[in-house]
Amino acid sequence: MPSADPNAMTSDLELVTAIRSGDQNAMTTLYDRFSSIVYSVALRVLQDTGAAEDVLQDIFMQLWRNPGAFDASRGNMAAWLAVIARNRAIDALRRRRPENDIEDLVVSVEHDLASETDRSRTMEKVRGALQAMPAPQRSALEMAYFEGLSHSEIAGKTGEPLGTIKTRIRAGLLALRKVLAV
């Protein structure tokens, strides 16, 4: 597994292996590498620094207790943590118990996110795709993803039919995939 930091000598997988052996320094390195991703996602969802810090703490403590939850063969660490951060933040937002254990989550990312540069390039594409979407489509996708609303809740909020919301969300995701495939 390549590292997210091009200057780092230790790969993400090596760090996880060290954490399995109880290496606290490896945990510190992993935190320094990915904490800003986890915190940013949680803050975007929760809009509250204290609550975002709680999510950050919770996720890294789970990783400390169960580093084997990350399956390097089936996911990228940055993407995996981003999805977990989003899910946990939504759970916190809706004041519900976490729906999934972190080890249950498989995230398949085919895009190159190895280095900061690769990630930035991919993010530019994603932001471009979002900007290019019709506003109602982007809004439906963001409400579902960053506010954790169900399609029926979005339909209720926007006054649009359920089927329209479903179609918009799927079309948004297809547009995202299309631009990333280029």
Added chain:
Amino acid sequence: MTVHEQFAEDLALYALGSLDGAERHALEKHLDGCASCRREIEQLRGDLSLLALTTAGPKPPARARQRLMSAIADEPRLPAAAPASQHRQRSWWTALGLPALRWASAVALIVVAIGLLRQNSTLQRDLASLRSRFTDQGSKLEQANEVVATLLDPDAKKIELVAAGNNPQPRGKAIYQRRNRNLIFLASNLPPLPAEKIYELWLFPANGGAPIAAGLFKPDARGSATVVNPPLPEGVEAKNFAVTLEPESGSHESPRGTPVIVGVGE
């Protein structure tokens, strides 16, 4: 998309966690048996993770790092035990260097393997026997269901056969199983109910106790009616059954009306 097209929109919503209710349940059922759709969910989560990664925001405050490191220090983890244990075992073998012991272990392993093979064979036989019994029971249950469905089907043609030349008389048949408190009662040729009246089935206990109410019922247009498993007290031995014509409203704790049909015993 390389997924079942009918699930395409629901898969997107599911990956977002936005699918709820019956649709979510139906999709999860489908996902249990569809590797292609499970793979699509993983890819959709991957696409969505990129959406999450676009949230470039401030770095967490230093206190968050300090808080985590303190928590980790308070919860030290021991190094994984398995590799160390294997290493110790290898050293022990090498130190002793006893080929005879290795042979003995190999023989022991073979004996255990043979034992397991035999056990496996027995288990296979047991499984085959259980499967056969299961199939047999399933077939019997299916037959029983068909019988009950036919008896209870309001559209089924029910024709009472009586001696030629006689007018059809009201008839009833009660089948009662004391052990499980099961009662099936079938009636036919019942006269139409007068206004504000209803039929009531009664169980007469063998110990001479007071009759027990066993269900109110109204016949259909052809005079047929069915009562199945009414609530009954436990362990009552039945001496007889009867149907009376009762007021529709009021108490039904004891028969007050006219008997319509009464059991004659087996």
